[in-house]
Amino acid sequence: MAKMTRPELRAMLSAQKTAALAATQASKLSKENNDFLMYYMGDMSQDLPGMDGRSQAVSTDVADTIEGLMPQLMEVFAGSEEVVEFNPVGPEDVAAARQETDYVNHVFMNQNPGFLVLYSFIKDALLSKVGVVKVWWETREEEENETYYDLTDDQFAIISSDDEVEITEHTEKPVTDTIQALQTRALHDVTVTKSRTFEEAKVLGVPPEEFGIERQARSIRSCNYCFHRVLKTQSELKAQGYDKEQIENLPTYGNASNQEEWTRDSVDESREVGYDDSNDETRQIEVTEHYVRMDYKGDGKTCLYRVTTAENEEILRRDGQDDITQFDQIPFAAMSPVIITHRFHGRSIADLVKDIQKIKSALLRAMLDNAYLANNPRTEVAESYASENTLDDLLVSRHGGIVRTKQPGGLIPIPVQTIGNHVYPLLEYMDMQREMRTGVTRQGQGIDAEALQDQSATAVSQLFTMSQARMRLIAKIFAETGIKDLFVLLHGIIRKHGQQKQTYRLRNDWVTIDPRQWKKRTDMTVHVGLGHGSKAEKVAVMNMIAMYQEKCLAAGLTNLVGPPQLYNTAKDLTLLAGKKNTDAYFTDPAKQPPPQAQPDPKIMEIQMKAQLEDKKAQVDAAHQQWKMQAEAALEQQRFEHDKELAVLKAQMDMAERQHQQGMNERKIAIDEAFAARKLELMNVKHAMDIHHTHQMNEIKQEAAAAGDK
Secondary structure (H helix, E strand, C coil): CCCHHHHHHHHHHHHHHHCEEECCCCCHHHHHHHHHHHHHCCCCCCCCCCCCCCCCCCHHHHHHHHHHHHHHHHHHHCCCCCEEEECCCCCHHHHHHHHHHHHHHHHHHHHHHHHHHHHHHHHHHHHCCEEEEEEEEEEEEEEEEEEEEEEEEHHHHHHHHHCCCCCCEEEEEEEEECCCEEEEEEEEEEEEEEEEEEEEEEEEEHHHEEEEEEECCCCCCCCEEEEEEEEEEEEHHCCCECCCHHHCCCCCCCCCCCHHHHHCCCCCCCCCCCCCCCHHCCEEEEEEEEEECCCCCCCCCEEEEEEECCCCCCCCEEEEEEEEEEEECCCCCEEECCCCCCCCCCCCCCCCCHHHHHHHHHHHHHHHHHHHHHHHCCCCECCCCCCCCCCHHHHHHCCCCCCCCCCCCCEECCCCCCCCHHHHHHHHHHHHHHHHCCCCHHHHCCCCCCCCCCCCHHHHHHHHHHHHHHHHHHHHHHHHHHHHHHHHHHHHHHHHHHHEEEEEEECCEEEECCCHHCHHHHHHHECCCCCCCCHHHHHHHHHHHHHHHHHHHCCCCCCCCCCHHHHHHHHHHHHHCCCCCHHCCCCCHHHHHCCCCCCHHHHHHHHHHHHHHHHHHHHHHHHHHHHHHHHHHHHHHHHHHHHHHHHHHHHHHHHHHHHHHHHHHHHHHHHHHHHHHHHHHHHHHHHHHHHHHHHHHHHHHHHHHHCCC
């Protein structure tokens, strides 16, 4: 077979959507759900239209019953720190199951509005036959703009080199630095955009009128087709990657498309809806997500696909391709409070009390009309007593009013038979029927002292316990159907799409979560805690358990009661007291090192003697070693002392020899200087003698010359 063409696929989806059981296609389902909503809102204008001048009172049994169940059911599922618990299948799986339990509950209650999701899930089921939630993996990008002023060149270079930011604005300002010889530098004003990608599991309640399923379906898990109508803005669809031109040409969603949506709008939110023509990005567009099992590829294999279409079944294009994605499982969970076997839609609580509200409203109106008539009865007027003003005066009814007649005694009030003594038992009977059908009793809402004054405490307790039996059954049905399916879907989608390790603070400890290491939990059960009795009864039971544990410890039966059992008791009592952080009051023994086993006293005595002998030997060995070290240190000191003396003596001898050598060298230098001086003086004397002899010779010659003359 060839691959399915777009026209063939559109025709198949249109046919299956038309044949599906949904508010837009099934008139009976839509009418009943709309009636339930109107009864819940106190609007009975269709079944009991009011008449002018008559009572229009409404008995709000549907709202009272549902609102009476909600606190108890919310306490069951959202009153503890864990909505569900994944049980291990073996000793090696305990740690993994504990971590997955903590993380899945953290994702549901903290990363998603878990309380509000449970509230809408449970309330839709109680009111509209079936409650639906959707689980999916969401990937989105968010941009953050940051502006930096007066950045230096180095700081600007660091920001510019960051691949995760985009510079959208940049201003460079030259600045003269007078300190550094009038040098000019630049400062930068920068605006950057950071894009961050968020990936997380999302859970959201689905309005029943937006969900449809094939008529032959028995459950969501086994159905072949279901759809979900979604309203999204034009900008949201573009951000998810849908074709821009195609989205802009899609029609704008107008008013609510079915009566159930109209009735849900308590203040007319959806009536005459329009959008601002100047901002097309905010206009709402209706798209439909089809989940269908089909042989799309034509290879003979039937697989589950999600196909997204517009209002006219036009297949939307995403990232350049038709938005046709293969899925592992349908991402919805559903539940009904009263199961009709072998059918998807069950009965709601509104189903059970709708007729009671109708009957009680009729009785209440009749009783009030009777009271109004008793306060303002009809009057018999004899014509002979009536004047032209008598009838006009009678038509104006006011306290202390005057009625003018021709003569007294002509006005006779017609007696009114009161019906209160007949209506009150009927109202009481209808209240009893409502309590039997739903389990919501007056005693459960608040004990009536007069109603219980002649009853024993045991009888009151039994009455209260029996009234809660139906509520506990509803809670168990919710736990085993919708709540279980919801958390199985949440676990599976985290395991499939969680592709990186992340660190979270769970149970006051920082732990690393890696969903890639999780295994498929098909072999595990989901445990939803269901309490029995009131909180006071639960506290009394836990105190009784604690008392028996204390007796076991006093009797030495440590094989029956140990630290883990004591911690579990303390944990449950802490949770019942309204304190969710148990670790703030008690320490989990599993987080502490295991205690050492107590040995036999005789063995302990032998071990102590051996330890004393070892200690004595250690002391003697230490003393002997110290003594040897002291003698070695003393010998070393002597050696060092003698060595220092020898070095000092050698230094002194060397200094003396150097001094003597210096004296000799100085003497030699002095002798040499004296000899040189003596030689110099002798030379001078010799020169003077020669000069003197030369002068004497000259004188003699002069004298001889003079004698000759």
